[in-house]
Amino acid sequence: MNNKTDIIIIGAGISGLICALESLKLGKKVLIIDAQSREKLGGLARAAFGGMALIDTPEQRSKGIKDSPEIAFQDWCSFAEFTEADHWPKQWAKYYTENSINEVYEYIKALNIRFLPAVSWVERGLYTPGNSLPRYHILWGASLRLINQLIKQLSQFENTLLSYQFECTVTQLLKTDHRVIGCSTRNNLTQDAEYFADAVVVASGGFTGNLDKVREVWPKEWGQAQSGLLNGTHPTNDGKMHDCVEDIGGQTTHMSNMWNYAAGIPNPNPDFKNHGLSLIPPRSALWVDHQGKRIGPEPLITSFDTLHMCRQINKLQIPHSWQILNQRIALKELAISGSEHNPAIRDRQFITLLKEIFLGNHKLLNKMLTESDHFIIADSLEELIEKMNQLTVKHPVSIDELSNSVNRFDEIVSRKQAFWNDDQLRRIMTIRKWTTDKLRTCYPKTLQGHGPLIAVKLNLITRKCLGGVKTDLQCRVLNQNDIPIIGLYAIGEASGFGGGGSNGKRSLEGTFLSACILTARQAARSI
Numbered sequence: 416m417n418n419k420t421d422i423i424i425i426g427a428g429i430s431g432l433i434c435a436l437e438s439l440k441l442g443k444k445v446l447i448i449d450a451q452s453r454e455k456l457g458g459l460a461r462a463a464f465g466g467m468a469l470i471d472t473p474e475q476r477s478k479g480i481k482d483s484p485e486i487a488f489q490d491w492c493s494f495a496e497f498t499e500a501d502h503w504p505k506q507w508a509k510y511y512t513e514n515s516i517n518e519v520y521e522y523i524k525a526l527n528i529r530f531l532p533a534v535s536w537v538e539r540g541l542y543t544p545g546n547s548l549p550r551y552h553i554l555w556g557a558s559l560r561l562i563n564q565l566i567k568q569l570s571q572f573e574n575t576l577l578s579y580q581f582e583c584t585v586t587q588l589l590k591t592d593h594r595v596i597g598c599s600t601r602n603n604l605t606q607d608a609e610y611f612a613d614a615v616v617v618a619s620g621g622f623t624g625n626l627d628k629v630r631e632v633w634p635k636e637w638g639q640a641q642s643g644l645l646n647g648t649h650p651t652n653d654g655k656m657h658d659c660v661e662d663i664g665g666q667t668t669h670m671s672n673m674w675n676y677a678a679g680i681p682n683p684n685p686d687f688k689n690h691g692l693s694l695i696p697p698r699s700a701l702w703v704d705h706q707g708k709r710i711g712p713e714p715l716i717t718s719f720d721t722l723h724m725c726r727q728i729n730k731l732q733i734p735h736s737w738q739i740l741n742q743r744i745a746l747k748e749l750a751i752s753g754s755e756h757n758p759a760i761r762d763r764q765f766i767t768l769l770k771e772i773f774l775g776n777h778k779l780l781n782k783m784l785t786e787s788d789h790f791i792i793a794d795s796l797e798e799l800i801e802k803m804n805q806l807t808v809k810h811p812v813s814i815d816e817l818s819n820s821v822n823r824f825d826e827i828v829s830r831k832q833a834f835w836n837d838d839q840l841r842r843i844m845t846i847r848k849w850t851t852d853k854l855r856t857c858y859p860k861t862l863q864g865h866g867p868l869i870a871v872k873l874n875l876i877t878r879k880c881l882g883g884v885k886t887d888l889q890c891r892v893l894n895q896n897d898i899p900i901i902g903l904y905a906i907g908e909a910s911g912f913g914g915g916g917s918n919g920k921r922s923l924e925g926t927f928l929s930a931c932i933l934t935a936r937q938a939a940r941s942i
């Protein structure tokens with residue numbers, strides 16, 4: 416038979432590359448097919464930051480954090496809110512918490528990559544308990560370094576066991592009565608073709624690059640998705656492979672569970688329509704609605720429950736919000752997710768990183784103020800409001816509302832600390848107790864009177880699919896009767912990071928790249 420190989424991998428993201436590498440090491444012949452060009456090898460992990468939830472690492476232990484798979488699994492299940500039906504997602508959560516050291520941490524170290532010594536404490540939980548301990552580790556060199564190391568290793572097999580088809584989109588999975596045998600493709604460069612293999616691995620990522628699909632599966636209890644939704648992934652993450660899996664009888668589950676973010680801005684240098692950047696929203700900023708009224712009743716502040724923040728933002732009548740801060744806060748707390756806006760980490764410049772932490776990230780703030788019209792700076796509140804209203808003529812900020820929100824907050828912060836009866840201040844003081852997070856969180860001071868004021872206009876931005884193709888622990892795709900479809904596997908984000916939704920409703924954060932590694936290695940072994 417023409418075009419026959421041992422394993423076809425659909426998608427050259429981190430999960431596809433690792434599954435390929437591990438299969439090649441076992442002597443298998445592999446074909447990787449990707450809709451994008453060779454320069455994009457690595458998929459979203461090229462752009463990702465490289466934060467990973469890892470359990471009981473030397474980095475944690477050196478900081479006195481006593482973590483264990485048991486504690487992590489308990490935190491995970493609490494945040495995930497699994498139901499009785501979530502057998503395989505829960506199995507994957509358990510597998511993750513029990514194997515993050517040997518399957519992820521050691522694997523990365525063996526590729527000559529290390530983690531920053533600091534461990535952050537994200538997603539602590541708000542009404543639902545989350546991470547009871549800090550466990551967010553940052554790859555030194557970002558995930559781009561991981562991808563570059565993988566590409567180097569894969570190159571040893573090219574022209575022998577490994578081949579690629581780029582700019583080639585899989586349009587259909589091919590199946591006989593009892594097994595998957597290959598796929599059909601549409602190729603931008605050559606002709607349409609069919610490829611055949613003993614095993615086909617779906618590693619095509621999620622669907623949050625397709626805003627129509629996101630709107631279609633948006634959680635019903637949230638009402639409609641807001642109109643200003645930004646695209647935080649890539650248009651090739653369109654979910655068409657999920658449809659192909661369904662077409663041959665495979666199951667997809669938990670598609671309405673997504674891990675989107677509340678603080679998106681349009682990318683000033685977009686690669687595609689609605690391309691957004693996701694800010695790590697400064698904790699000390701005041702988060703207000705389109706009129707300038709502080710969002711409540713509990714103030715919005717990151718580090719606790721991202722899902723809750725997105726839900727609150729989606730409730731707003733007018734689909735944008737504002738963060739009000741000043742230069743002092745922006746220099747210490749402003750960050751943007753991804754390797755592009757964290758060059759000191761991506762390029763492993765330790766001195767630059769230290770300067771940014773202790774002297775402020777002037778470069779990032781200046782870049783945003785110059786390039787993005789969603790960043791506004793002014794010397795007074797009146798001037799700020801005037802400039803904000805030039806951007807949002809249709810839905811202006813109310814001078815009274817915003818002045819009231821800012822003046823009220825400033826009045827409380829001006830008091831002695833014992834009288835700071837404000838939930839945002841309480842939470843900031845708790846965050847500052849953990850040294851790593853203190854480095855990136857200002858001691859509370861008034862917004863006015865500490866450098867120019869800054870306003871940032873924000874929209875919801877899509878990012879990760881928590882649901883996906885249902886699999887068992889061997890990454891075999893399950894049919895409607897929960898029976899494995901012979902020859903078909905799913906890994907990475909396509910599989911909802913394992914089992915069709917291993918994070919349940921919420922991620923402890925940084926559970927994505929790591930789950931791609933876990934599922935990819937498991938699939939290679941299983942095949």
Ligand SMILES: Cc1cc2nc3c(=O)[nH]c(=O)nc-3n(C[C@H](O)[C@H](O)[C@H](O)COP(=O)(O)OP(=O)(O)OC[C@H]3O[C@@H](n4cnc5c(N)ncnc54)[C@H](O)[C@@H]3O)c2cc1C
Nearest residue numbers: 426428430450458459463464465466585620907908927928
């Ligand atoms: C800016 C940013 C920052 C992030 N930061 C983090 C972080 O710090 N920590 C973390 O854990 N996660 C992070 N993530 C998420 C993480 O990067 C992704 O979840 C992960 O990289 C997904 O990998 P994957 O291999 O499953 O899929 P992808 O990387 O999406 O790769 C899928 C590939 O499949 C191809 N494809 C899709 N459909 C077809 C088809 N029909 N035919 C052929 N090819 C197809 C696509 O072109 C793509 O190359 C971040 C994501 C972004 C965008």
